Amino acid sequence: MSDQAVVETATPSLWASLPLPSSAAEWIARAEQVAEILAEDALARDRANQAPHAEVQLLKDSGLVTLLGPAAFGGGGQEWVTALAVVRTVSRADASIGQLLGYHYLWAWAVRLVGTEPQIAAVEELYTTNTLFFGGAVNPRDGDLTISEEGEELVYNGRKSFSTGGRISDLTVLEGVLDGTETHIFVIVPTDQPGIQFAGDWDNLGQRLSESGSVVIDGVRADWASAAGFENKVYLPLTYNSLNVPLVQQIFSNIYLGIAQGAVAAAAEYTRTTTRAWPYGGDNKQEATEEFYILSGYGELQSKLWADEALIDQVDRELSAVLHAEREALTEKARGDVAVRIAAAKLRIAEDGLEAATKVFELTGARASSNKVGLDIYWRNLRTHSLHDPLPYKKREVGEYVLLGALPAPSWYT
CATH class of the missing domain: 2.40.110.10 (Butyryl-CoA Dehydrogenase, subunit A, domain 2)
Structure with a gap:
């Protein structure tokens, strides 16, 4: 089977006879179907490092590409809180494709961020009716x-x-x-x-x-x-125009959370099925799943990810509400309040996610470092993208907000 065989054989027939999902829950379920297909050969495709034409076609065939498109033009008519959940879901299986989808949603929305009403209508009709994919x-x-x-x-x-x-x-x-x-x-x-x-x-x-x-x-x-x-x-500028950076930063948070969740899930499955108990500790167990340090380790990682997920979910809702409100109504304070919350969410999941993607090797054992297991893909993906902009500046933004009441000044990174 070729490196891309699983994705390429996921034909449009999976969804061709089905209507588009009509609720947020149905859209997330559709994303889970896509993620299952991507997960089958994510590691092989990562190593082949070929342009992901088949993967993007999968996103198109599933309907995810037009999730935010107006229903009048055949799109899903969904809100950003659903789009962010979809990005997270896809990123659990293949963070590269999750990133592509997240950036597509960003650029598809860019005309709403800065365009005029006629431009918004023209671009949304163009990309939605033709299922076009954005880059930037x-x-x-x-x-x-x-x-x-x-x-x-x-x-x-x-x-x-x-x-x-x-x-x-x-x-x-x-x-x-x-x-x-x-x-x-x-x-x-x-x-x-x-x-x-x-x-x-x-x-x-x-x-x-x-x-x-x-x-x-x-x-x-x-x-x-x-x-x-x-x-x-x-x-003619609006404060709303500057939401592009907070939006892309929150997309990052959801990608990172998806990666970390994927890492813990993959490691846990390996521990359940393959990891052997350590026979030289003086407190010998029959199964690795009985080892105190393994149970403690997974408990610590999952507790942190649940906390991160709760924060990110809440910030997703806050940002989505701002994005779908009247553009002219957004104030600098409202923009700053949501931007600092996004900074906090991003720095938290970046640090906790990197810990999870590293710690899983201690919880799975030496044999899990084999290239055929592929646990390294989670750390590699999160480590690479989390270098996008320095986390210490996010910490400073939050600190200035708490101590001085200062709002993050809009820039290319805040």
Whole structure:
């Protein structure tokens, strides 16, 4: 069986005769079906490190891609609290695909974050009716793309060292600065065009199928009319526009929780079926599941993850409520209050998740370090993505909020 055989044989017939889920519980159940398929060969696909075209097709066939799309255009019409739960569910089985799906949801919502009402309607109809998948070339650590103005067209040029979604996306979000100004402009363009050149150079420790390699943008054109949030070439800002960063940070929290939950579940199954009791401790047990230190270890890890899950669930609900409220109603304080809660959730699950992904080796035994077991995939994935931005700055944001009442200032990372 080839590395991608399980995913590739998961044909649309699984769901072709079924209507889209109609409730949050049904959508999460659909995500669990997808996760079961992905889990079958997640390790083999990770090692093969091929562009996950079949995996993204699976997301499309299952309907998950249009979960947030308006029902009027054939989408699920769901809220963000459900989308975040779906990202977490998929990430338990394959965190790379969970990341791709989370970023897709982010960029699909980007037009609501910064667009005008006509732009929102046009983009949501386009991606929902055609089941299109989003990627984005908006890494803020690199220099901005440059934008030149040619009549009624904007022309983008530059390079980004990270571009999640890459070769498997149908639409790409670009961001740059207009020449001679400090004006940032977002546009959504078709991915399949000569001016977008992906290097295919993502070869990292973890999240290996997230298609996060570099991209060169060479003369990509977009109409001024598609510049998100602009009317007559003038941008009218709202506090709501700055929710993109808190939103992506909370997507991260759900990816990390999914990884940690997956690690503990996989380790527990190995302990139940394979780990042997230690015969030299003076308190010999027949089964590993009777060992005090193993029971204690799993108890500690699961207690922390339950606490993290409770916090993340609550913050998911808080953020979802903000995202689905009237855009004009969002205040700087409300934005800051939810952003600091997101910072707290992220730093907590990043640290506890890394502990879980490491501690599981102590609870499973030496033979569990075999490459064929593959427990390393959880630590590799979480360690890689949790380096996205330094946790000490999240701790500082929470500390300043508690001690000084200071709200996190909107930036590319807060």
